[in-house]
Amino acid sequence: MIKAVAATGQLGTGFKAHTLAAAAVGADFIGCDAGSSDPGPYYLGSGATQASDAAVSRDLELIIAEGLKNDIPVLIGSAGTAGARPHLERTVEIVRQLAVKNGWHFPLGIVDSEISAERVIEALNSGKLSPLNGAPEISEQSIRSASHIVAMQGPECFIDALEQGAKVVIAGRSSDTSIFAAIPMMNGIPEGMAFHAAKILECGAASVVERKYPDSMVAYLENDGFTIEPPNPEMVCTPQSVASHTFYETADPFRLVEPNGTLVTTDAVYTATSDRAVKVTGSRFELTDDYTVKLEAASLLGYRTIVIAGVRDPLLLDQIDDFITKTRSVIEGKIADSLGLSTDDYQWRWNIYGKNGTLGPFEPINKVEGHEIGLLIDIVAKTQEQAQAIGAVAWHTALHQPIPEYSGLVSNLAFPISPPATNAGPVYEFSINHVMHLEHPSDTYTLTLEQI
């Protein structure tokens, strides 16, 4: 039997130190996912991290300390939110600093899964790329425009690092499940069990009935199934809570595609083994010879300036759509006159909160029903200076744009902050959503061992 511990759902979001300490006793390893594409393309594009260094350091210090105390490996995947080289280096630097502080010594495995545009172009030209659902069109040019391209690794990179003696592994972009499937697979646990347990574990305590705060999770894996039991005595799992979690953030809840095959949960059976633990059996894995890694990339689109404003005047609200149409056109004229920029040089939108700001084209109501609205004027131009210049023209023009009901100078917008326009920095978009077919699982990562 393998006892697997997930420290928390995302490194840097925290867990109770005493929960992890209790969970780690008798465990075979501690894993933690550190990344996600959910917060958008900015992190992959820019190299920035979602969680602060302080928050990541707090979690990593406790996790590695428990790993060393119990003499079990620690596996961290998708370092630094997006798992590209800057994210990986930043996380490894935190580990080095913690080691100096605590007097730790151990072999550190570092898995770099960023790949060059040239590699991807070569794959494109030799028919080794396949688009996933909703994938954008790609070309040599669009691939070259990416700031970073990462290949989402499977469990093999962790297995490789552990076999070479690593006690702690920090990996760049890797699948959520790879972190938790690696050691069970090394110990002969069938892939169906290893990957299904990993899918539940990767979100930490999210599979409990009511997760009041982020915390650790434990799975006991055997050949015929696995048992999920929250180590925090305040939390409980039920067959329904665990089955429901298999649904979370996946388009198809019954078939989860991994690099070396597909986890099939159609026949999974969830049985309560106590009033807070659940055994899962019946999941299977369809192995494939066609080993694929998912590629993610983010490309720079331009630079953003935003204006936030409230509108409360009932006469203005009654004509808000006409007002915005008119004002936009007046502003576009001014931008052409005073800045020499045409509408080909920038993109902008006016989001109306209180009408359709949240759902956009999906909004079935699509009209103002309340007594106020919030406006977001979102400008993306080729340089930050241009975006800022457009923002300054936009807010000042909209502020004083006349409406027919009033004569004399009006002030239409309530700006909650000064300056009314805020530079929001570089803007990226996800530009690749393809899988790359590999000859060997190790083709898209580089493993380095460092003696800490």
Add this chain to the structure above:
Amino acid sequence: MTQLHELARLIRSKNAGPFELTIDVMFENREAYERVRNSGMLSIDKMAAIYHVDPSLVTSFEADVALAIKISIPRPIASGSLNDTDIFGGQFHSPIVRLEIP
């Protein structure tokens, strides 16, 4: 008539990667789950109409063991791209919360 939220314990949406959205409707008991499932109100055609997408792009799953119905659709705009309004896709379930279920 009863509204969907009165029968479900959870109605949520979320990205399934940056290019897809997935909507989960989860139930406390089998009776409510079967009532909604059998009503056809969350059928592929109905959901395609609500979300203005081609029915061929909509996939739907019923999980008896989880008492849950899942509907997945491609995102009209990838997460975080220009004109996206919801990076996490967390509010896209809203139009079905008050859906009338016979």
